[in-house]
Amino acid sequence: MGAGHGHRLHYHGHSRVHRAPAHRKLVVLLAFVLLVVATPREWFWAHAGYAALVVGVILAARVPLGYIARRMVVEVPFVVFAVLMPFVATGPRTEVLGLSLSEPGLMAAWALLAKGTIGVMSSLTLAATTEPADVLDGLRRLRMPELIVQIMAFMIRYLDVVTADLGRMVVAMRSRGVDPRSPRHWPALARTLGALFIRSYERGERVHLAMLSRGYEGAPRS
Template sequence: MSATVLHRPGDSPVHRLPPEVKVVGAFAAVLCVVATPREAFWAFGLHLVVLLAVWAVVRVPLGWYARRALIEVPFVLLAFVLPFTGGAPRTDVLGVSVSVDGALAGWNILAKGTLGVLVSLTLAATTHPRDLVVGLQRLRAPRLLTTIASLMLRYAEVIAAEARRMRTARVCRGHDPRFLWQAAATARGIGVLFLRSYERGERVHLAMLARGWTGAMPVPPSPGAGPWRWLAGVTPALVTALVCGTALWTT
């Protein structure tokens, strides 16, 4: 699933926020969710209410989030296994013996993992991948990190198109990837794709050096987000931090 597929163009107030504001808001919200004590069940409900309020402004269908949140299914399965594999103390739930610590650990994974995934999906849905890189540059992220991310976004579709052409060529020559005994041919194709990608990367790097590459991607000029846009963008994160602080104080 590419980052471009996750983006949903729109004209909501969240879409129009500067990317650096959304990156800081999402990062702070996830940190507050992770810091919330697992015993504070009410706090996670309030975190979800804050997220639903943001979704109401974003106007992205709930089904869109639900389909893409399936990426956390392995962690959900782990969360459901822990109550049965944990140690003492144990209690009976509907006639089934479950571990108290295992149940809390499973709830912790399920609640925090789900909210983290949903916050990340909200950021991806409202921010184009190129804008995410620009936001990281404005936040003074490491130059090497932003350069790698920018080049990856630029050439991910190129590599995917190359893989599709190679697969079409194999199918035209009688290759059927549905059969297990043709896995060796598929593995060789992946190796060839890696070599082609490596060679393409070298050619692109030489071309960039020939055109005066200095080692850093240019940052588009920006007038700055302004205090009011910063306040509007981080308000959900501030509410999440207030809920987290209250939960830490009362637990």
């Protein structure tokens, strides 16, 4: 994996969390997420303890909290959905700041926000303290099917390539007076994304043919 690929989430450091074996961190993350999901949503203090534990690990790894917070924007769609749940859910209603909200909807929104935020923070902590290549090696040690590991490796390798393609296409759109953020130009943005998908698919086929021509038989060759 070439330098510069797959390092957008990784924060370079030398803490004990960084040095811990990747396969152990993967097992701990999976067990922790399952524990958070299985915890009843009425156990508010338990969720607060989980969040404090994750923050403690982040501080122990010497990763700035702002570094993690900026990357939690991936959770925004779930936050929007959680905010809407008390308004659209059925069941008994309660008054909050003059608004009539569903009590089951409030509890569901709380559970989604709490469990989702803790899960995202945990995953970002793993990504910030573990190199992508180490994650792939950890998955192999955990007996993950080799084909899935290879797919993930190529996804990481070509993520920057696809992102760069999208950046160039957006620059071309703006130079032609198209604003991707404007609803008026969303049809043009949709066509651009479609073209990007086709281009990426064709690139994948060319890479696969090149691998076959070099003797690829379903497993990486060193």
